[in-house]
Amino acid sequence: MKKYLDLFVSEAGEHIQAAGSEASRLSAGLTPPDILNSLFRHFHSIKGMAASMGFTPITTLSHAVEDLFDHLRKKDMEVPPGLSDLLMEVLDTTSAMVSQAAAGPDASIAIDPSPMAARIRALIPPPGAVAARVRGAGPPVQPAPGPAAAPPPSPASERQFRCLIGIDPAADFPGPRAALAVRRLERIGQIVGCEPHQDALLTTSFGGEIVVTLSTDRPEAAIRACLNDLLDLRRLEISEGGAPGAPGTAPPPLADTAAQATVRIQTSTLDWFLDSMSGMMARRGALAEALRCRQVDAATLALEKLSESIDGLRERVMELRLMPFEGISPRLTRTVREVARRTARRVSLQITGAEVSLDRSVLEEIIDPLDHLLRNAVDHGIELPTERELAGKPPAGTIRIDVSRSADMVQVVVEDDGRGMDLAAIRRKALSGGFFTQAELAAMDEPQILMLTTIPGFSTAAKITEVSGRGVGMDVVRTRIEAMRGHMSISSTRGTGTRISMSVPLTVAVIDAFLVECGAGLFAVPAGAVGSVELIDPVHLRSSLGGAFLPARRGPSDPDASELVPVVDLDEALGSAPRGASPPGASPVPVLAYQVNGTRGALAVGKIRGRGDLVVKPLGPPLERLRRYSGVALLDDGNLALILDLANLARSA
Amino acid sequence: MTAPPLRVLIVDDALFMRSMIRDILSNTGRFEVVGEAANGLEAVRKYSELKPGLVTMDIVMPELDGIEATREILRQDPQARIVMCSALGQEALVIESISAGARDFIVKPFTPEKVIRVVDNVTSR
Numbered sequence: 001m002k003k004y005l006d007l008f009v010s011e012a013g014e015h016i017q018a019a020g021s022e023a024s025r026l027s028a029g030l031t032p033p034d035i036l037n038s039l040f041r042h043f044h045s046i047k048g049m050a051a052s053m054g055f056t057p058i059t060t061l062s063h064a065v066e067d068l069f070d071h072l073r074k075k076d077m078e079v080p081p082g083l084s085d086l087l088m089e090v091l092d093t094t095s096a097m098v099s100q101a102a103a104g105p106d107a108s109i110a111i112d113p114s115p116m117a118a119r120i121r122a123l124i125p126p127p128g129a130v131a132a133r134v135r136g137a138g139p140p141v142q143p144a145p146g147p148a149a150a151p152p153p154s155p156a157s158e159r160q161f162r163c164l165i166g167i168d169p170a171a172d173f174p175g176p177r178a179a180l181a182v183r184r185l186e187r188i189g190q191i192v193g194c195e196p197h198q199d200a201l202l203t204t205s206f207g208g209e210i211v212v213t214l215s216t217d218r219p220e221a222a223i224r225a226c227l228n229d230l231l232d233l234r235r236l237e238i239s240e241g242g243a244p245g246a247p248g249t250a251p252p253p254l255a256d257t258a259a260q261a262t263v264r265i266q267t268s269t270l271d272w273f274l275d276s277m278s279g280m281m282a283r284r285g286a287l288a289e290a291l292r293c294r295q296v297d298a299a300t301l302a303l304e305k306l307s308e309s310i311d312g313l314r315e316r317v318m319e320l321r322l323m324p325f326e327g328i329s330p331r332l333t334r335t336v337r338e339v340a341r342r343t344a345r346r347v348s349l350q351i352t353g354a355e356v357s358l359d360r361s362v363l364e365e366i367i368d369p370l371d372h373l374l375r376n377a378v379d380h381g382i383e384l385p386t387e388r389e390l391a392g393k394p395p396a397g398t399i400r401i402d403v404s405r406s407a408d409m410v411q412v413v414v415e416d417d418g419r420g421m422d423l424a425a426i427r428r429k430a431l432s433g434g435f436f437t438q439a440e441l442a443a444m445d446e447p448q449i450l451m452l453t454t455i456p457g458f459s460t461a462a463k464i465t466e467v468s469g470r471g472v473g474m475d476v477v478r479t480r481i482e483a484m485r486g487h488m489s490i491s492s493t494r495g496t497g498t499r500i501s502m503s504v505p506l507t508v509a510v511i512d513a514f515l516v517e518c519g520a521g522l523f524a525v526p527a528g529a530v531g532s533v534e535l536i537d538p539v540h541l542r543s544s545l546g547g548a549f550l551p552a553r554r555g556p557s558d559p560d561a562s563e564l565v566p567v568v569d570l571d572e573a574l575g576s577a578p579r580g581a582s583p584p585g586a587s588p589v590p591v592l593a594y595q596v597n598g599t600r601g602a603l604a605v606g607k608i609r610g611r612g613d614l615v616v617k618p619l620g621p622p623l624e625r626l627r628r629y630s631g632v633a634l635l636d637d638g639n640l641a642l643i644l645d646l647a648n649l650a651r652s653a
Numbered sequence: 654m655t656a657p658p659l660r661v662l663i664v665d666d667a668l669f670m671r672s673m674i675r676d677i678l679s680n681t682g683r684f685e686v687v688g689e690a691a692n693g694l695e696a697v698r699k700y701s702e703l704k705p706g707l708v709t710m711d712i713v714m715p716e717l718d719g720i721e722a723t724r725e726i727l728r729q730d731p732q733a734r735i736v737m738c739s740a741l742g743q744e745a746l747v748i749e750s751i752s753a754g755a756r757d758f759i760v761k762p763f764t765p766e767k768v769i770r771v772v773d774n775v776t777s778r
């Protein structure tokens with residue numbers, strides 16, 4: 001036992017230490033899901049080991065924390081304030097208990113962790129508050145006939161047996177034991193009925209008895225042989241001619257294959273990482289050696305090679321983070337079905353481009369906005385079936401989600417064929433709510449008017465949703481999308497439908513950007529949107545807006561190649577001192593021509609310092625409300641550069 | 654005449670648990686622990702390398718959890734005999750494992766008798 005004790009003390013110590021460093025990251029506000037998962041695992045491991053050693057106080061406390069993190073990682077609840085400090089206390093106590101236990105086989109743990117465990121448990125929402133989330137739901141082992149479908153007819157040679165299986169209720173897991181029995185029966189026949197439902201096997205009300213109706217061509221003895229050595233079996237009664245499975249008693253789905261927070265990585269990829277890592281270590285060695293000998297050329301070469309390795313590594317890691325959009329399709333379908341049922345709409349959701357891959361963090365971030373848009377589309381966009389028929393539309397509405405990828409952005413379009421938004425109503429609301437004056441509204445084009453629904457407080461202030469067919473929480477949607485350095489735009493036709501288009505970056509961590517200087521400082525311009533960089537004569541730049549135009553670069557097939565785009569001076573756009581009149585013969589000014597959300601623009605800057613990959617950090621509250629900037633980039637020299645949000649810059653200019 | 658010992662792969666992220674199960678199985682003289690893995694990825698790799706007659710599989714592990722590893726192993730070898738090692742409160746995960754094809758399960762904390770009983774039951778079928 002001494003050997004186990006030593007192992008326990010050292011491994012528990014490692015978990016406590018690792019959990020401690022992760023717990024400190026909880027205080028940073030937003031907690032990445034991998035930390036919640038990891039903390040869950042640490043406490044889970046401590047609990048398991050302590051239970052095996054018979055250290056009940058340690059088990060009690062770590063079990064409570066494990067349960068808490070299970071809820072947190074499943075997003076049943078938010079990270080409660082002060083959790084980080086509480087965890088530190090827990091870890092200190094656990095550590096103290098482990099030390100007491102380590103004193104020897106006869107030592108006892110003098111600490112009573114129950115009050116602390118109770119404090120932790122008090123944070124967990126009561127079971128009623130959490131929608132029943134049974135992890136065991138998903139593809140059935142046997143296709144389960146729906147309520148309307150009769151069980152498939154049995155071939156003539158098959159007979160039905162009613163099997164009553166009794167499990168010792170005092171067994172460790174009577175429910176899973178019963179599930180194991182069902183699973184064994186599935187191997188020799190088809191389950192046509194199961195009472196209680198298999199999902200009831202997880203509830204405490206499961207009394208240990210299950211009646212399975214099996215259709216099989218095997219004799220009764222085969223069924224008996226299949227079950228009689230099942231552990232914890234207390235009762236087994238098999239009779240022929242059991243009632244055919246009544247509708248609805250078919251086994252419900254068993255396992256959920258989606259929603260796993262794990263990544264499947266090919267071993268060859270891991271080997272590649274290892275190779276790449278050893279290559280980098282060798283190059284680092286070469287660099288150190290060159291620096292030691294003060295050989296600048298050799299050092300430069302080694303540094304170049306090291307950068308090459310890092311780039312390669314980064315690319316592979318980014319690839320691994322990609323996940324197809326279809327991972328979230330089931331959830332979106334469920335939302336539409338739910339809202340449609342609740343609001344008596346008939347809606348079909350069609351998703352195209354679900355195979356397009358996005359960074360998993362982008363995918364996670366986009367779920368809520370999409371969910372919101374879908375709720376709005378069903379609730380406020382799609383009309384009631386009778387209404388639709390009167391309007392000459394099919395009674396069932398259609399919502400389309402189209403996902404496509406261009407360069408380093410992913411475009412997600414949500415389009416419905418509902419009643420569309422009411423421009424006049426939005427204008428009226430903007431006026432009566434005192435958001436804009438008549439003159440300002442008159443100067444706005446249709447997309448701008450539609451975007452007014454995303455102003456905080458605009459849509460929630462009145463019953464605008466009912467007339468506009470959109471609105472609730474549109475400001476939240478926009479903020480979330482823009483926080484990801486994405487953009488959204490709305491188009492809508494009264495009576496025909498609404499189309500909301502969002503573009504989000506493929507990945508959030510790194511962007512390819514131009515680093516530009518102007519009077520106001522250093523800024524980064526996302527290169528994905530920039531079509532060309534030109535030098536123009538400063539005499540064409542005047543302080544008044546639209547002083548210069550660049551010919552829009554379009555495809556050769558585009559007949560409208562003569563379109564001109566206005567050049568905006570960055571300093572002026574940012575509200576700092578406008579460029580003074582330039583003397584004739586002054587050096588040409590660099591201009592970045594860009595396109596975002598279908599809008600073209602050009603930005604005159606003081607100087608282009610370079611182009612490269614920048615590590616991006618979100619601005620965080622309250623700075624994230626500055627719509628002109630989408631984030632901040634850390635530069636190699638330790639300085640910071642704000643990343644310009646071109647769409648909003650153009651809008652405000 | 655005695656049968657050759659059954660070759661076993663033990664999967665658990667805790668060295669503590671692995672050595673406990675290893676001792677329980679080895680002490681019977683009827684099992685030979687041929688490998689250990691500390692996560693699901695390693696388990697999948699070691700399984701195809703060692704082709705053991707039995708796998709004990711922890712559920713909650715880093716890299717790849719035990720349920721995914723079970724699926725992957727069974728994809729490669731539908732005859733694989735996998736016994737899940739679960740902890741209290743993991744009924745749902747155990748049911749998921751069973752539907753993934755695990756043959757049986759052990760609940761932690763376990764006694765040597767319980768482990769042997771389950772393992773014998775699985776290997777005798």
